[in-house]
Amino acid sequence: MFRFCRLLSFDVSRIRALLAVVALAACSNAHAASYVTKHCDDLEGKNVPASIIGLPTRGATIVSAWVVKAAAPGNRNGEYCRVTGFIKALQDSTPDIRFEVNLPSRWNGRALQMGGGGYNGTIVSGTEPMPFAPDSTPLARGYATFGSDSGHVGNAGRADFAGNDEAIVNFGFGHLKKTRDVALALIQMGYGRTPEKTYFAGGSTGGREGFTVIERFPNDYDGVIANAPAINFSGVRLMGVRVGQASYAKPGGFVGVAQQRRVFETVVHECDRLDGAADGIVGNVEACRKLEPQIIASLRCANGQRPSLRDSCLSDAQIDTLQTLRDGVTLPYPLAYGLDSYPGYNVFQGVDFSGTLGLGDSPTLLNPPTFAANGYLFAQGDAYVRHFVTRDPGLGALTFDLDNPGRFRQRLVTLAYTVGAMNPDFSAFIAHGGKLIAMHGLADEVISPNQTIAFYRGLIDRYGKDIVDAFMRLYMVPGFQHGNGVFIPAWDELGALDEWVSNGVAPETLVGSDIAPATNGRTRPICRYPNYPRYLGKGSINSATNFRCVEP
Structure with a gap:
């Protein structure tokens, strides 16, 4: 028999009562915490109605609920009730949003929603450490944690879910609100009250999601952590297209791994000590920026020199590719919120593009491009054009005209609003x-x-x-x-x-x-x-x- 603070059933008719009934609020913290694990498994199979979710859905279903004991193998989070489920999409053809909510026995009165990465596609469990605090997890510190897969299943590097409009909206912002509302309903049921504070934390796509909740759902969160935020999501994807075109549409434009490493090492040699310490870190980026002309001159092939992708100077075409990275993208038309540009990278101030998320290792363009061969930025930009913009998997980005996109121009604008977070109204x-x-x-x-x-x-x-x-x-x-x-x-x-x-x-x-x-x-x-x-x-x-x- 299911019981939370003496309630005897958990059906649609009683969910609303669960959210408002005084008896729940009267439960002591310790008493509620005991119920959250003692009756955790009774949640399985129950439903959360669409009426308490702030964006349109067909409600949520709890698929599983069980207590993870403090002594369970591999558990570093203490005892908690782990709840998984899905939020039903409006259309049968749209993937559901899969979520996980974790309710610790020793709750600190706070909730933390954790963001995803790339194109998401996997459930954010909420059981892992924060990216830059590896020694402990928020769940172990008493936070009720939750996350989702953003409304589709797949590798974080794949964009092929974007043939579905509802799935794009869920990825852009919908899953954040829907998951948050379901999670807070479960927290209310478990502890008899809503959190004192609700936070959001994420990086990259999760950082964009952090800015998104500020801009779209500002009253739902008391604090946000946003690391490396991909706020101009369309902009960075179009940046990737521009870089790929510089690398592969122009003869000799591809910059080899060894050459890119040489760029990084040259910059470190020139700029490392500008912050007072020879430590391998370019700390004073602005001072290093002033040295950019001489750095480029030292990298450029002299008259008669021929570049080699293995280890050499850089040709004019290769320098042009790096300067494209540096300069960013400026469009002759505005996207969301009047924005028409994406700023470039600190190419000549200490960025190493020779790694796994760099420019790739092959002068031959694959179809479709891959991260390893053709670079992370271009592979992602190409996937964006194929799946988000044109919805034609056979239409690669190498010949896509960013300045004159024709019938795709309005599509680019709409996407920038949906999957971006550039609204300056805070x-x-x-x-x-x-x-x-x-x-x-x-x-x-x-x-x-x-x-x-x-x-x-x-x-x-x-x-x-x-x-x-x-x-x-x-x-x-x-x-x-x-x-x-x-x-x-x-x-x-x-x-x-x-x-x-x-x-x-x-x-x-x-x-x-x-x-x-x-x-x-x-x-x-x-x-x-x-x-x-x-x-x-x-x-x-x-x-x-x-x-x-x-x-x-």
Whole structure:
């Protein structure tokens, strides 16, 4: 028999009562926590009605519910009730949204929705550590956690679900609201009350999702963590198309892996010490930018030299490809919110494009392109054109005319609104008292850090620095790429956010511990933008205490 705080049934007619009945709210925290695990398995097979979900669905069904014991093999989260289910799409042809909700026995009164990555397609379990806090999980810290697959099943690198309009809306924003509302209903049932604070945290696509909930559902969240946010989602995909065309549509445009590595090593040689420390990190990116002309000159083949993809100078066509990466994309027409551009990358300021998410290792274009052979940016951009834009899997992006897309122009605009997060109106989130911590690596090779900076500057232009400082912190991390790099920071973002939201203590300079294998354990200040960490000139360069955050 199913019981939560003495209720004897769990059917559609009683769900509404569960959300409002005073008897639930009267349960003590300890009493409710005992019920959440004692009667966890009774949830299986029950339904959550569409009426309590803020966007149109056909309701949710709980597929499984069981207690994960603290001593279970591999469990690092303590005892919790694990609930899985699906939210039924409106159309039979649309995949359902699969979700997971975790209700810890020792609840701290907070809920955390965790974002996905790439094109999603796999359930975010909510049982893993935060990306930059590997030593503990939010669930182990008492957070009720939840996530979803965003409304389709598949590899995070595949875009073939986009033939379905409802699936695109779910991926863009719908799954966030739908999953959140179902999860909070389950939390209410389990503990007898809604969370005191509800947070969102994610990176890359999850970072875009963080900005999305601020812009679309500002009253649902008290705080957001958004790392490397792919906010201009259409822009980065069109950037990939432009780079692929420079690499493969022009003779000799492809830049080999060894050549790209040489670019990185040349930049480090010229710019490493501009932050006062020879540590392999290009810390003072703006000072390095001033050296760009001489860096390019040293890389360009002299008269009579012939480039080799294995190890050599770079031809004019190859330099043009890198400058395309640097310059970004500017369109002769606006997309969402009047935006007509995507800023380029810090190609000549410390980005290493020779890795697994780089420019690829083959001068031969595959059909369709692959990450390994033809580069992450182009492979993703090509998939976007095939599946999202033209919906013609046989139409590759090599000949797609970005400047004159013809009948696809309005499609590009519509998609930019649906799957992007570039709405600069944060007024409702500000009025709600919400807080945002955003972090981005200055050496990111997948999502341009300059787009995040541009959006931040736009908020300051719109609201003024004092208002932005009251709700947002932006941290730009030198040497950090898209989950990799010569410096990979470990730091407690969630703790910083909760302290700000709950106690009003706004984060300032933080400290990151490097988890890159070669330099594991060294520390650096994590500086608020636009500052960067500069070595003071004495003491160990592996200790953050010997650095100060200064303006470029």
